[in-house]
Amino acid sequence: MGTSLQPVDVLAPGANLNAYVQAVNGFAVLSAEEEKELAEKLYYHEDLEAARRLVLAHLRFVVHIAKTYSGYGLSQGDLIQEGNVGLMKAVKRFNPEKGVRLVSFAVHWIKAEMHEFILRNWRIVKVATTKAQRKLFFNLRGAKKRLAWLTEEETKVIAEDLGVETKHVREMEGRLSAYDAAFDAGSDDDDDTAYQAPAYYLEDKRYDPAVQLENADWSDSNAASLAKALEVLDDRSRDILQQRWLNEDKATLHELAAHYGVSAERIRQLEKNAMKKIRVAMEA
Known part of the structure; x- marks a missing residue:
């Protein structure tokens, strides 16, 4: 397969992300016939070797999806690892009799795991908890064409496209534009800026x-x-x-x-x- 990495290694990217990407690209892409044969072995006979080959052949696809979420400031390695979990879930549930390729079926599971990871780690304060808020969270960033605040017309267009109310668009825009503030002063803050930390405004009783x-x-x-x-x-x-x-x-x-x-x-x-x-x- 062009690499010496073991399956357990490629499921958990290490510090050298470039080496990981190069390694997973070394696994051969399966033809439709090869994929169906392996999927049938897993589906009907619980063949773990077939499952392993299906996972390895699609790791490059997880890397591709992870790159589309690079704007959230999170580790690409962590995103890939979460996506790999989704890939394994998809392989386990894949039915070869449905007539679709594994990559089409797996994209939902891969993105679902990445979404959960982003929502857990992007901000200290949760920005999206309901189904409508989660939909806005992952679509509003791409819908905004510039850094400035949305106009009333732009807000209406986005609300109609996403099937939500305009007030929800405004609310999520505010959450996305906010930032987390540390409770205590940073270790590198000087006397002129440290007092701005919220901890200094609490009454010591x-x-x-x-x-x-x-x-x-x-x-x-x-x-x-x-x-x-x-x-x-x-x-x-x-x-x-x-x-x-x-x-x-x-x-x-x-x-x-x-x-x-x-x-x-x-x-x-x-x-x-x-x-x-x-x-x-x-x-x-």
């Missing part, structure tokens, strides 16, 4: 006197409730909780077991029962 007073009251209230709840325990249970949870240097179960002359499991039971009593007392 950590040092708000009212918030600090509320936190202090809450802490004092919890401490008082815990001290009162500890009074319901017997001396041993209180000491176990004190040494296990409240002291800075916390004791282990085995250390307490040795101190009280019981098993570590008995200390664990006493600790568990004491916790239940504390919880009930604090909720009362």
Whole structure:
């Protein structure tokens, strides 16, 4: 086939995109008779070797489609990889009895995977979620003949061509013209520009006197409730909780077991029962 690459390699383009393109172009193009024979082997006998040959022969077609989406600023390698997933789905579902070539059937699956990838990665904020919005997203860029905003007449023409309302065209045009802004200042921003980041306009409430007073009251209230709840325990249970949870240097179960002359499991039971009593007392 003119290349030493394994099938797994050509399904996932690496850093050298030119080498990948050259490699997939080395796979022979199938004639209609060869394609039908392979498709029948896969369709009727689940022949995986036939599936492999069908996929490899059409990888160049995925590269061709990926180039048509170069205007979205996304990696061509990533687009090709997503398109290859669509190609494999198409090969798996291809029925040779329908009388069409695989390339005609596969184009839908390849584009569908690329569309999903573009919509997931083109912007941080989703620009197209409904079926009508997705249709506009992939057609409006090609419909605009210049960089300026659409005129009223141009908007009407595009709306009629795509079968949508003019307000939806305007809305999508605004989304396409917008850009993502970083929340925090960039690492290379200087003092004169860093303040423009949205993060600098949020109020820092950590040092708000009212918030600090509320936190202090809450802490004092919890401490008082815990001290009162500890009074319901017997001396041993209180000491176990004190040494296990409240002291800075916390004791282990085995250390307490040795101190009280019981098993570590008995200390664990006493600790568990004491916790239940504390919880009930604090909720009362």
